[in-house]
Amino acid sequence: MSYLVKTKKKSILEQKAINDSLRLNDIETFKKELVPSQLSTTDFYLSIPEDYIIDTKPTPHGTNFYFVKKDTISSMDYYGGLYFGYQPNDFKITDGTCKTS
Numbered sequence: 001m002s003y004l005v006k007t008k009k010k011s012i013l014e015q016k017a018i019n020d021s022l023r024l025n026d027i028e029t030f031k032k033e034l035v036p037s038q039l040s041t042t043d044f045y046l047s048i049p050e051d052y053i054i055d056t057k058p059t060p061h062g063t064n065f066y067f068v069k070k071d072t073i074s075s076m077d078y079y080g081g082l083y084f085g086y087q088p089n090d091f092k093i094t095d096g097t098c099k100t101s
Contacts, residue, residue, distance in 0.1 A: 040063060053068060062084050
């Protein structure tokens, strides 16, 4: 029979479990702060932070929807966009952080 001995130092697995738990709490807190926002006149919604807006840009073949901060002077923690249209096109990878799948 083995017993765990409590010590002041945490094992690597305990530290990882604590970090994972904190990260999950951060994610859950972030998700609770999201507000559903309708994508223009579509039946689709995108949940975004309250201090962001959806900027709509029509194109000849569809519509681009960008989510950006309401306050354009403050720094953006994140941003992104969606394309709804009829002309699929691959996006060029601009740097190593860009994911295609």
